[in-house]
Amino acid sequence: MMIKINISSNVIGEPILAESMIETRTALNISQAHFDSTYGEIIAEVETDDFKDIRQALESKGAKVTVLDHPIVRDEEECVECGACISVCPAHVFSFDEDWGIAQDIEKCIQCGTCINMCPHHALSLEK
Amino acid sequence: MVEKSIEEINRRINEGNVNVVTAEEMVGIVGELGAKEAAREVDVVTTGTFGAMCSSGVWLNFGHPEPPMKMNKVFLNGVEAYSGVAAVDAFIGAGQLSETEGFDYGGAHVIEDLIRGKSIDLHATSYGTDCYPRKTLDTTLNIYDLNQAIMINPRNGYQKYNVATNGINRTIYTYMGSLLPNYGNVTYSGAGVLSPLSNDPDYQTIGVGTPIFLGGTKGHIIGEGTQHSPETNFGTLMLRGDLKDMSADYIRAANFHEYGTSLYVGMGIPIPILNEQLAQSTAVTDKDVVTNVLDYGVPSRDRPVLRKVNYEELRSGSIEINGKDTPTSSMSSFKKSREIAGELKKWVATGEFFVNSPSQRLPAKATCKPMRQTTRNPLVQDIMARDVVVIDENATFHEAAKMIMENTFSHLPVVSEDGKLSGIVTAWDISKAVAETGCNYVKDIMTKKVLTSNATDPIDIAARNLDMKEVSAMPVIDNDRYVIGIITSNDISKLFARRR
Numbered sequence: 001m002m003i004k005i006n007i008s009s010n011v012i013g014e015p016i017l018a019e020s021m022i023e024t025r026t027a028l029n030i031s032q033a034h035f036d037s038t039y040g041e042i043i044a045e046v047e048t049d050d051f052k053d054i055r056q057a058l059e060s061k062g063a064k065v066t067v068l069d070h071p072i073v074r075d076e077e078e079c080v081e082c083g084a085c086i087s088v089c090p091a092h093v094f095s096f097d098e099d100w101g102i103a104q105d106i107e108k109c110i111q112c113g114t115c116i117n118m119c120p121h122h123a124l125s126l127e128k
Numbered sequence: 129m130v131e132k133s134i135e136e137i138n139r140r141i142n143e144g145n146v147n148v149v150t151a152e153e154m155v156g157i158v159g160e161l162g163a164k165e166a167a168r169e170v171d172v173v174t175t176g177t178f179g180a181m182c183s184s185g186v187w188l189n190f191g192h193p194e195p196p197m198k199m200n201k202v203f204l205n206g207v208e209a210y211s212g213v214a215a216v217d218a219f220i221g222a223g224q225l226s227e228t229e230g231f232d233y234g235g236a237h238v239i240e241d242l243i244r245g246k247s248i249d250l251h252a253t254s255y256g257t258d259c260y261p262r263k264t265l266d267t268t269l270n271i272y273d274l275n276q277a278i279m280i281n282p283r284n285g286y287q288k289y290n291v292a293t294n295g296i297n298r299t300i301y302t303y304m305g306s307l308l309p310n311y312g313n314v315t316y317s318g319a320g321v322l323s324p325l326s327n328d329p330d331y332q333t334i335g336v337g338t339p340i341f342l343g344g345t346k347g348h349i350i351g352e353g354t355q356h357s358p359e360t361n362f363g364t365l366m367l368r369g370d371l372k373d374m375s376a377d378y379i380r381a382a383n384f385h386e387y388g389t390s391l392y393v394g395m396g397i398p399i400p401i402l403n404e405q406l407a408q409s410t411a412v413t414d415k416d417v418v419t420n421v422l423d424y425g426v427p428s429r430d431r432p433v434l435r436k437v438n439y440e441e442l443r444s445g446s447i448e449i450n451g452k453d454t455p456t457s458s459m460s461s462f463k464k465s466r467e468i469a470g471e472l473k474k475w476v477a478t479g480e481f482f483v484n485s486p487s488q489r490l491p492a493k494a495t496c497k498p499m500r501q502t503t504r505n506p507l508v509q510d511i512m513a514r515d516v517v518v519i520d521e522n523a524t525f526h527e528a529a530k531m532i533m534e535n536t537f538s539h540l541p542v543v544s545e546d547g548k549l550s551g552i553v554t555a556w557d558i559s560k561a562v563a564e565t566g567c568n569y570v571k572d573i574m575t576k577k578v579l580t581s582n583a584t585d586p587i588d589i590a591a592r593n594l595d596m597k598e599v600s601a602m603p604v605i606d607n608d609r610y611v612i613g614i615i616t617s618n619d620i621s622k623l624f625a626r627r628r
């Protein structure tokens with residue numbers, strides 16, 4: 001599953017991510033990270049079984065963890081299966097299947113929204 | 129030599145024993161049998177393409193209202209249709225944007241809504257004449273209410289298309305989709321192996337009057353398209369079809385983010401295999417269709433060519449650009465193109481669709497001419513201020529304030545020790561520094577990410593950059609980042625004021 005970890009300014013200098021990973025013996029597969037001097041945001045994939053432990057570890061160190069559970073939705077009626085969305089997705093969610101239709105690996109979606117603007121047919125949305 | 133006639137092929141279609149295959153299937157057949165035997169075996173090869181064809185529109189004839197009116201301005205769901213012809217005709221173009229909804233709704237959407245049978249608001253105005261007294265008209269109508277709705281695509285079915293990527297450091301939004309910074313992705317269009325014109329590049333069978341698949345119904349080629357450029361393998365076609373018979377499966381409105389609207393059009397052409405030369409040309413593969421990768425980050429008609437590429441590479445999912453694997457996106461649907469070639473094959477096989485010889489061949493010699501421009505486009509160097517004052521980044525903000533006061537500039541480019549541009553400060557930055565404490569030097573208060581311009585940039589580009597980034601001045605730098613001038617939005621407004 002995909003999670004978002006927010007790290008606020010008071011703990012940003014501390015290695016809480018590494019500590020939590022070592023402590024819980026859990027691997028986080030980081031797909032995006034944004035840091036500046038006041039704020040950090042990480043998007044990562046974690047095994048569902050490990051989620052509870054790593055969330056507890058991170059939150060006890062002052063981070064905030066949210067589950068990203070609204071991945072991209074493709075309206076198959078609107079979609080013409082062009083493939084325009086394929087190249088802009090940082091998480092490689094879309095690809096062509098063997099019949100040149102669109103295959104999606106929804107699990108990987110980090111909900112960045114980039115593909116929504118790329119789709120010429122308004123077929124993509126992040127629904128709540 | 130195998131020679132077949134159109135009559136012979138049509139007889140077979142009529143008798144139900146025609147051998148028709150898609151252009152994709154033909155590759156294997158020619159590979160196996162050779163062109164000569166394939167020409168004997170196969171009678172018709174079908175092609176197909178489904179992609180954005182901005183150059184599309186529909187002639188609408190509304191029928192006459194009572195009292196009659198010569199419609200001068202026509203709006204359909206707020207989208208203007210061109211009506212500078214007779215009284216109740218108008219041409220709705222796919223790329224025209226709604227007056228109220230901007231990028232979200234355009235001519236293409238009106239066309240799709242019509243096909244779907246939806247109601248459309250018509251608003252028309254006129255100056256009124258003795259024969260056409262009416263001055264305004266508002267009504268709601270759908271496609272069944274229209275007297276006629278004839279799709280005309282002035283430029284369609286490009287033989288192949290340029291491939292787009294972007295070398296600058298921000299995402300750009302184009303008719304080829306969003307192009308990520310620093311060659312982050314590549315977009316292409318066209319059906320390669322199935323592309324109609326690539327299967328008959330000498331226009332042996334494709335010409336005026338050729339019956340085609342258009343938008344789910346039968347249509348015709350009415351001539352070469354605008355910008356027809358067969359000498360550079362960029363041939364185009366002008367098409368006609370009856371919108372009333374079309375289907376939204378094959379005609380779809382599109383929005384290109386920050387660019388505008390366009391229409392995805394499904395089109396397919398049957399190619400009668402009259403001889404082995406045609407058998408050979410219909411065996412074209414993705415690998416044989418070669419095109420150029422252009423840097424759309426350069427806002428010029430002559431965009432730099434980064435490399436050549438064929439459709440097989442493009443369709444593999446990534447291509448190499450400057451030594452890096454770059455993901456590719458198709459803007460046209462190969463799946464739909466296949467569907468169209470397959471549908472057309474069915475029509476021919478079941479005797480619903482016949483082939484034809486063109487009543488006139490398309491020009492084989494032509495290239496697309498650029499515009500003649502009689503006024504020179506002013507460049508940044510023509511209007512930039514050259515007496516620009518710069519400040520050292522190690523100066524204090526007091527010194528900066530003094531400099532701005534003395535020279536009545538509101539922007540000071542900041543340079544580092546080697547004299548190269550490193551930032552910019554404005555009077556606003558200085559006021560902020562005064563209000564906050566602890567920032568004493570120019571380098572602490574300057575904006576480091578400076579928007580710059582080159583002396584040889586056209587003014588239009590500088591103006592667009594200022595506008596988009598909402599800044600009011602840009603230092604003009606040379607290739608070594610030395611400041612050679614400054615250009616402000618004020619200079620540009622003055623120039624445009626003079627032009628009027």
Ligand code: SF4
Binds near residue numbers: 071072090091110111
């Ligand atoms: S929102 Fe779209 S672009 Fe972003 S990760 Fe999900 S699928 Fe990919």
Ligand code: SF4
Binds near residue numbers: 083084123
């Ligand atoms: S860009 Fe839109 S229409 Fe094209 S394949 Fe992706 S979702 Fe479908």
